[in-house]
Amino acid sequence: MPLLQVENIHTYYGNIHALKGLSLHIEQGEIVTLIGGNGAGKTTTLRTISGLLKPREGSITYDGKDLLKYPAHEVVYKGISMVPEGRGIFARLTVTENLEMGSYSRNDKNEIQRNMDRAFTLFPRLKERRTQLAGTLSGGEQQMVAMGRALMASPRVLLLDEPSMGLAPVLVELIFDTIQQINKEGVTILLVEQNALMALSIANRGYVLQTGEIVLTDKAEKLKNDPTVQKAYLGIE
Amino acid sequence: MKKENFLLSATKTGLVGGAIAIFLCLIGMVEIFNKRDVIQGIVTLGQFVWLATAVGAGYTASQQTSHLLNGKKPAQNLTAGALAGFFSAALTAFLVWLGSQTDLRAIFINASPALYELLTFGKGLAGLPQLLIIGIISGIVGATFTLLPKAVQRPLLHALMMLIFMALFSGIFRVVMINQGNKWETLAKSIFSQTGLTQLGGWIFILGTIAISVFWSNRGEAVKASMARMPSKGKLSLRILVFLIIAVIALGLPQVSGPFIAQVIVIISLYILMGLGLNITLGFAGLLDLGFVAFFAVGAYTVGLLTSYGPFGLQHISFWVAVPIAVLVSMAFGAFLGLPVLGVRGDYLAIATLGFGEIIRLLAGSDFLAGYFGGPQGVIGIQKPCLGVLEPFIKLDTPRICDGIEIGQGAADHFLAGPGGIYYLAIISALLIAFVAWRLRESRLGRAWMAIREDEDVAEALGVNLIQTKLLAYILGAAFAGLGGAIFSVLIGSIFASSMQLLVSINVVALLVVGGMGSIPGVIVGAIALIGLPELLREVSEFRYLIYGTVLIVMMLAKPEGLWPSQATKRELHHETSAQGGD
Numbered sequence: 001m002p003l004l005q006v007e008n009i010h011t012y013y014g015n016i017h018a019l020k021g022l023s024l025h026i027e028q029g030e031i032v033t034l035i036g037g038n039g040a041g042k043t044t045t046l047r048t049i050s051g052l053l054k055p056r057e058g059s060i061t062y063d064g065k066d067l068l069k070y071p072a073h074e075v076v077y078k079g080i081s082m083v084p085e086g087r088g089i090f091a092r093l094t095v096t097e098n099l100e101m102g103s104y105s106r107n108d109k110n111e112i113q114r115n116m117d118r119a120f121t122l123f124p125r126l127k128e129r130r131t132q133l134a135g136t137l138s139g140g141e142q143q144m145v146a147m148g149r150a151l152m153a154s155p156r157v158l159l160l161d162e163p164s165m166g167l168a169p170v171l172v173e174l175i176f177d178t179i180q181q182i183n184k185e186g187v188t189i190l191l192v193e194q195n196a197l198m199a200l201s202i203a204n205r206g207y208v209l210q211t212g213e214i215v216l217t218d219k220a221e222k223l224k225n226d227p228t229v230q231k232a233y234l235g236i237e
Numbered sequence: 238m239k240k241e242n243f244l245l246s247a248t249k250t251g252l253v254g255g256a257i258a259i260f261l262c263l264i265g266m267v268e269i270f271n272k273r274d275v276i277q278g279i280v281t282l283g284q285f286v287w288l289a290t291a292v293g294a295g296y297t298a299s300q301q302t303s304h305l306l307n308g309k310k311p312a313q314n315l316t317a318g319a320l321a322g323f324f325s326a327a328l329t330a331f332l333v334w335l336g337s338q339t340d341l342r343a344i345f346i347n348a349s350p351a352l353y354e355l356l357t358f359g360k361g362l363a364g365l366p367q368l369l370i371i372g373i374i375s376g377i378v379g380a381t382f383t384l385l386p387k388a389v390q391r392p393l394l395h396a397l398m399m400l401i402f403m404a405l406f407s408g409i410f411r412v413v414m415i416n417q418g419n420k421w422e423t424l425a426k427s428i429f430s431q432t433g434l435t436q437l438g439g440w441i442f443i444l445g446t447i448a449i450s451v452f453w454s455n456r457g458e459a460v461k462a463s464m465a466r467m468p469s470k471g472k473l474s475l476r477i478l479v480f481l482i483i484a485v486i487a488l489g490l491p492q493v494s495g496p497f498i499a500q501v502i503v504i505i506s507l508y509i510l511m512g513l514g515l516n517i518t519l520g521f522a523g524l525l526d527l528g529f530v531a532f533f534a535v536g537a538y539t540v541g542l543l544t545s546y547g548p549f550g551l552q553h554i555s556f557w558v559a560v561p562i563a564v565l566v567s568m569a570f571g572a573f574l575g576l577p578v579l580g581v582r583g584d585y586l587a588i589a590t591l592g593f594g595e596i597i598r599l600l601a602g603s604d605f606l607a608g609y610f611g612g613p614q615g616v617i618g619i620q621k622p623c624l625g626v627l628e629p630f631i632k633l634d635t636p637r638i639c640d641g642i643e644i645g646q647g648a649a650d651h652f653l654a655g656p657g658g659i660y661y662l663a664i665i666s667a668l669l670i671a672f673v674a675w676r677l678r679e680s681r682l683g684r685a686w687m688a689i690r691e692d693e694d695v696a697e698a699l700g701v702n703l704i705q706t707k708l709l710a711y712i713l714g715a716a717f718a719g720l721g722g723a724i725f726s727v728l729i730g731s732i733f734a735s736s737m738q739l740l741v742s743i744n745v746v747a748l749l750v751v752g753g754m755g756s757i758p759g760v761i762v763g764a765i766a767l768i769g770l771p772e773l774l775r776e777v778s779e780f781r782y783l784i785y786g787t788v789l790i791v792m793m794l795a796k797p798e799g800l801w802p803s804q805a806t807k808r809e810l811h812h813e814t815s816a817q818g819g820d
Contacts, residue, residue: 050698076700084698090691101688104681105700153699 003028009058011048018044020212031183033191033199036209042192043085046159050082051075076105081155085162087146091135095126098134098145102152119148140171157188164195176202196233200224243305243317247298251321254294255328265347271355274433275404291372294321295379315380322376330365392450399446404433413494491657500656501772503728506663507721508768511745512760513674514717520755522710523690525587528594530741532567532715536722537732539563547618549611556622560723567719568712575711594742602734615733619726621654659728670717674757753799762801
């Protein structure tokens with residue numbers, strides 16, 4: 001049984017039908033990527049899973065439980081953490097305070113300390129800058145803060161929304177290496193990306209999303225070699 | 238590009254200075270300030286204001302000249318200053334001439350004969366040459382100032398500021414000193430005149446300030462260095478000493494200063510309470526509330542209705558019992574406001590809360606509810622609290638004994654009857670609430686508020702219950718303001734819906750902005766600057782909002798983070814990007 005099962009969800013923004021019966025599943029320990037163009041519904045999918053948007057139809061099952069009956073602020077308590085699009089760091093709080101906010105859903109002091117140490121081990125740069133206001137950091141460092149903050153909640157599933165957005169290639173490499181490392185530590189990952197090539201090269205499986213529907217799904221390797229995917233998302237003619 | 242001719246630039250500056258002078262004349266500032274002396278028999282505040290424009294024009298013109306000519310050239314600088322001073326005065330002279338030809342009062346009420354008399358030294362148009370000469374001299378004085386070395390400029394500037402400060406507050410100092418008995422009275426009368434400083438007083442403050450300023454610029458660094466070298470134990474005891482001195486002053490102040498100053502401090506404290514409340518909703522949680530006075534009104538009316546012996550008093554319970562009830566009722570209103578506006582953000586929230594504040598005020602003052610709240614007549618006969626006993630939670634009948642004195646006989650006699658006693662109540666409440674606000678800020682709840690302020694969605698995704706957290710911000714903010722209202726009602730002894738103006742809410746927002754958003758010491762500094770100073774300067778109160786507006790604009794340009802900003806805002810606005818920490 002998959003860890004996270006999304007079944008036939010329909011999400012709307014007012015009258016705009018953003019997700020039209022989307023289904024996907026993620027197994028424990030996998031890296032699954034969701035690729036697609038602008039406006040395909042990638043971010044909407046993540047926001048629906050994390051409870052910020054409620055679908056009108058469909059079901060989301062997590063670890064055998066119906067996830068839709070929990071309000072957004074309780075989803076994180078179940079073990080699903082999100083790194084939001086555009087990073088969403090708290091600009092006027094320090095790096096440490098941002099990380100501490102990440103552990104808002106945790107009570108165990110030792111656990112919080114362990115997570116803090118883990119964040120600083122994953123991102124040594126953050127340790128150097130921990131007293132700095134997060135808003136004054138570079139884009140790459142802000143992405144590190146956002147990821148470190150999400151990990152502070154000891155998640156089983158990490159939802160990443162375009163972690164490579166606006167970053168220099170060398171930083172993209174670093175972020176993707178770190179995603180793999182986080183995954184090796186046992187965290188299941190759902191990765192939304194426009195940078196399809198990078199995403200498919202670290203993922204186990206992938207879904208191709210187009211105007212609110214899954215149009216293709218396969219092993220990441222196979223998607224990478226699929227002619228339509230190559231043409232549409234990888235820039236290969 | 239060819240640089241502008243310095244004479245042309247000086248002329249322009251002079252005309253700007255003159256325009257300001259005319260403006261100050263026509264709004265009546267020069268004339269009204271003329272009733273106050275800076276130094277008796279030498280210069281009045283009105284003259285001073287006018288001179289300041291000419292001196293300022295000379296100063297600015299000289300600065301520009303140095304800039305245009307790439308350096309200080311005394312002859313040109315002084316010429317520019319004189320020219321600017323001349324044109325500055327010339328515009329005023331033109332105003333006087335125009336006034337002698339036509340009656341300007343039809344449009345400008347303040348263009349009165351008294352103003353002309355003042356500007357022409359009582360000589361009619363024959364006084365105008367004298368005015369121009371004074372303008373030129375002022376311009377030269379301003380220009381000379383720029384030529385002086387920094388070491389001379391600073392003490393002079395300090396002395397000038399001290400002089401203005403002392404002159405403005407001379408009335409208060411005088412009264413306070415005269416209250417202290419004979420010796421002080423003689424001293425007060427020799428330094429302060431009825432309307433300003435005496436000549437002796439003026440010299441004392443000018444020379445004294447210069448002496449201190451010179452000493453400090455020569456020895457200040459050494460003093461600071463020796464303080465820094467002090468062992469930590471010494472620093473601690475120094476801090477305790479300073480704290481003790483402040484505490485002693487605070488405790489003894491109302492006895493020394495008399496009721497007026499005590500009342501001003503009470504009002505400052507009430508604004509501090511409201512400021513701390515709004516600091517939670519706006520400063521911490523980022524929820525703009527333009528109707529904050531509503532909670533103040535709820536607190537005031539609750540205590541009023543529960544303790545009043547007037548026609549609308551529901552109960553005659555003890556103040557000490559009424560206060561917690563008032564705070565609870567305010568909290569309920571906080572939730573009542575919070576619930577419908579939970580989903581409203583930003584500008585819309587400001588408008589919604591603005592409406593709420595007005596609704597409360599209009600309801601309280603309406604004829605419809607006049608049977609409960611007294612309508613425009615308000616609730617009167619609110620009993621002053623007694624300190625001695627916590628009276629029982631029952632209807633107390635008159636005559637009532639309070640601290641051993643029968644109320645209604647010598648009502649002003651018992652301790653908490655006047656501003657001098659309420660002072661302690663207000664100060665202690667403000668300190669207590671400041672402490673609570675500080676602890677809240679460092680708490681889990683405080684962090685959640687700040688996360689909401691920064692990004693609601695992310696905060697929610699991290700596990701912050703938005704509904705609960707936002708409601709708590711409204712409720713706690715309301716509680717603080719309600720406590721302020723409760724104290725206000727016993728300070729004044731009566732409450733009227735007309736005291737709950739929108740302006741109060743605006744003042745609270747402004748004091749947060751001036752003090753520094755989200756900063757607790759900032760609230761205190763902001764309340765003193767925006768509420769305390771205008772209260773003390775009642776004589777110039779006609780121009781209160783002119784000065785107020787100018788100060789706000791200047792603040793936003795020069796010091797947008799506020800007078801005492803929180804660490805975060807300070808760093809944000811000064812783009813501190815250097816890496817630090819790593820200890």
